[in-house]
Amino acid sequence: VQLVESGGGSVQAGGSLSLSCAASKLSSAMGFFRQAPGKEREGVAAIHRTSGRTRCADPVKGRFTISQDNTKKMLYLQMNSLKPEDTAMYYCAAASVVVGAYPSLLPSSYNYWGQGTQVTVS
Secondary structure (H helix, E strand, C coil), X not given: CCEEEECCEEECCCCCEEEEEEECCCCCEXXXXXXXXXXXXXXXXXXXXXXXXXXXXXXXXXXXXXXXXXXXXXEEEEECCCCHHXXXXXXXXEECCCCCCCCCCCHHHCCEECCCEEEEEC
């Protein structure tokens, strides 16, 4: 599965950005992860392909929304009320296997990764 992210950039605190991820194939679950310099990669939001159920990390709940368009094999992340601590490289990821109706936010659960897109909030 090939994944290509787009939509990153720079924005002032309180602003919004939208990320997109184009996939070459459908997967069981997809998600966005982020990694700031000196920190481990962390899950931001994920979505189960068939159930449509989502999971969001606590720091972004109420601000970020993940969605998918399976007909287009696209994944989206709408990010509102951005904060400087949201600054990171954001990665799209896909999982071949998902257990249960909710997707995982653990990076180890995903086996395909995009190259990332930078989000900077000042």
